Amino acid sequence: MLHAWTVEQIRAAESAALARTGDQELMRRAAGHVAWAVCDRLDPVTGAEAVLLVGAGNNGGDALHAGALLRRRGMAVTAVLLDPGRAHAGGLAAFRARRGRVLAVDGAGGGAVAGVLERADVVVDGIVGIGARGPLRPDAARWVDLVPAAALRVAVDVPSGLDPDTGTHAGPVFTADVTVTVGGLKPGLLLADDVAGTVLVADVGFAPKPADARVEVLTDLDVEALLPDPRTGSDKYTGGVPGIVAGSAQYPGAALLCVGGAVRVRPGMVRYAGPQAAAVVARWPEVVAGDDPSRAGQVQAWVAGPGMGTDEAALDRLRTVVDADAPVLVDADGLTLLARHPELLAARRDRPTVLTPHEREFARIFPDLDLADRLGAVRRAAALAGVTVLLKGHRTLVAEPGGTVTVNTTGSGWLATAGSGDVLSGVIGSLLAAGLSPATAAAAGAHLHGRAGERAAALRAAGAHQLWDLLRVPVQR
Numbered sequence: 001m002l003h004a005w006t007v008e009q010i011r012a013a014e015s016a017a018l019a020r021t022g023d024q025e026l027m028r029r030a031a032g033h034v035a036w037a038v039c040d041r042l043d044p045v046t047g048a049e050a051v052l053l054v055g056a057g058n059n060g061g062d063a064l065h066a067g068a069l070l071r072r073r074g075m076a077v078t079a080v081l082l083d084p085g086r087a088h089a090g091g092l093a094a095f096r097a098r099r100g101r102v103l104a105v106d107g108a109g110g111g112a113v114a115g116v117l118e119r120a121d122v123v124v125d126g127i128v129g130i131g132a133r134g135p136l137r138p139d140a141a142r143w144v145d146l147v148p149a150a151a152l153r154v155a156v157d158v159p160s161g162l163d164p165d166t167g168t169h170a171g172p173v174f175t176a177d178v179t180v181t182v183g184g185l186k187p188g189l190l191l192a193d194d195v196a197g198t199v200l201v202a203d204v205g206f207a208p209k210p211a212d213a214r215v216e217v218l219t220d221l222d223v224e225a226l227l228p229d230p231r232t233g234s235d236k237y238t239g240g241v242p243g244i245v246a247g248s249a250q251y252p253g254a255a256l257l258c259v260g261g262a263v264r265v266r267p268g269m270v271r272y273a274g275p276q277a278a279a280v281v282a283r284w285p286e287v288v289a290g291d292d293p294s295r296a297g298q299v300q301a302w303v304a305g306p307g308m309g310t311d312e313a314a315l316d317r318l319r320t321v322v323d324a325d326a327p328v329l330v331d332a333d334g335l336t337l338l339a340r341h342p343e344l345l346a347a348r349r350d351r352p353t354v355l356t357p358h359e360r361e362f363a364r365i366f367p368d369l370d371l372a373d374r375l376g377a378v379r380r381a382a383a384l385a386g387v388t389v390l391l392k393g394h395r396t397l398v399a400e401p402g403g404t405v406t407v408n409t410t411g412s413g414w415l416a417t418a419g420s421g422d423v424l425s426g427v428i429g430s431l432l433a434a435g436l437s438p439a440t441a442a443a444a445g446a447h448l449h450g451r452a453g454e455r456a457a458a459l460r461a462a463g464a465h466q467l468w469d470l471l472r473v474p475v476q477r
């Protein structure tokens with residue numbers, strides 16, 4: 001499992017390291033990682049032109065030390081000092097000692113800076129790191145806007161303009177190809193991967209404690225370990241039976257897609273209870289199907305919602321499922337019904353329950369929560385409702401009522417296709433029935449669904465039903 005920490009947590013861990021090691025040494029180590037990230041991506045290194053955007057804090061100090069190392073590798077390096085009187089003294093001395101070129105924005109004027117930026121093969125962003133407050137000020141933001149898209153763009157610690165705790169950026173932001181982040185991951189880098197690019201963690205000799213992290217990422221190995229193969233002596237009930245309430249005359253495909261997710265993610269038995277029983281069995285002969293969830297037999301977890309409609313019959317089925325003792329996942333039309341009947345959601349408080357809204361569904365159930373900050377919104381939603389909330393999107397987030405959020409980092413745009421969410425809810429329902437906690441089932445399901453989406457991208461396999469075949473392909477190491 002990977003972990004991410006808030007700025008406050010990083011600062012706390014850093015202060016102990018500073019007392020032990022000294023800030024110059026930590027900075028030199030950070031700079032070594034930045035220089036390595038640059039050289040690793042350039043060919044040839046010697047003779048390439050780098051520009052450092054240097055703010056007045058330690059982030060600028062990191063950039064200057066990195067610039068000194070790049071000079072040693074034979075690069076032409078220009079440091080643009082955004083606040084010349086306050087540039088980091090030790091970093092500037094190291095840079096000057098390597099005969100780096102220094103431009104002060106006030107002295108040189110904008111034209112000279114724009115000129116060197118235009119020619120740059122590499123731009124290193126040392127404007128601000130975790131010491132930033134609020135959106136980038138205009139005097140810094142103007143340089144970010146001039147960074148050429150063709151240059152290799154390397155952010156030190158955090159892309160300037162990006163809030164490391166939330167991943168939001170209210171104004172201009174340095175868009176990085178690579179972010180070399182110091183000491184530990186920050187949540188914002190996981191959420192705004194379009195801004196942070198590839199994230200490398202620079203180990204400078206301290207790390208916050210994993211147990212303190214409130215933001216996590218599952219790896220392939222974590223997910224595999226959660227899903228053991230059947231053992232000798234297993235029978236079809238051993239792993240737990242999911243029950244699916246999905247589909248309607250209007251949306252028959254949703255029943256097939258959702259059931260398919262449950263059938264294909266692990267062996268065992270799947271039950272279906274809804275108006276598409278005949279169609280489900282025609283496509284999935286292994287499924288035990290009927291139309292009434294109250295007469296479905298033993299079920300260890302329910303999934304209700306995909307394409308089920310929002311009429312009285314659908315509401316009756318949803319009530320049956322909500323009344324059940326078993327864990328419940330509610331998706332799609334089921335969420336629309338929950339928004340209309342908040343007493344149904346209240347009835348699941350503190351019971352194993354997962355809601356899987358996309359942003360429009362989320363806004364219907366939690367109209368007061370601001371989705372500009374998705375991490376904050378999903379965390380508050382889980383706390384308000386007292387259930388696990390999975391907020392779908394390019395970066396799907398899973399929040400438990402206790403406050404921990406798992407960020408899903410698998411996936412591809414090929415998942416943005418009708419019915420792909422139906423497959424996801426079937427997958428998670430099966431994992432819930434297997435006994436995983438709501439948050440773990442939701443996060444592991446999103447991870448597997450995302451890997452299937454990556455395989456769909458590689459194969460150009462359009463159409464949500466293609467995900468069935470791609471769900472449990474063995475991981476290659």
Ligand SMILES: NC(=O)C1=CN([C@@H]2O[C@H](COP(=O)(O)OP(=O)(O)OC[C@H]3O[C@@H](n4cnc5c(N)ncnc54)[C@H](OP(=O)(O)O)[C@@H]3O)[C@@H](O)[C@H]2O)[C@@H](O)CC1
Nearest residue numbers: 014026056057058059128129130131132133135136137157
């Ligand atoms: N973690 C670690 O172990 C290590 C961390 N290290 C590094 O230190 C970095 C943190 O350094 P830091 O504390 O000096 O703050 P930093 O990010 O440079 O920003 C402060 C400057 O930004 C300015 N400023 C503020 N807001 C602004 C805005 N909106 N728009 C524009 N400017 C704004 C602010 O100006 P002021 O408000 O003072 O006028 C001040 O000049 C960290 O990210 C990492 O790179 C490594 O060196 C060693 C190990």
Ligand SMILES: Nc1ncnc2c1ncn2[C@@H]1O[C@H](COP(=O)(O)OP(=O)(O)O)[C@@H](O)[C@H]1O
Nearest residue numbers: 358392393394411412415416418419420421422
């Ligand atoms: N651009 C994207 N990148 C990665 N995943 C995406 C993207 N767009 C959508 N997804 C994923 O695809 C699924 C779509 O679900 P949903 O919106 O419920 O679709 P439907 O209701 O048609 O089944 C979600 O798991 C979501 O996270």
Ligand SMILES: [K+]
Nearest residue numbers: 125128156158
């Ligand atoms: K930066």
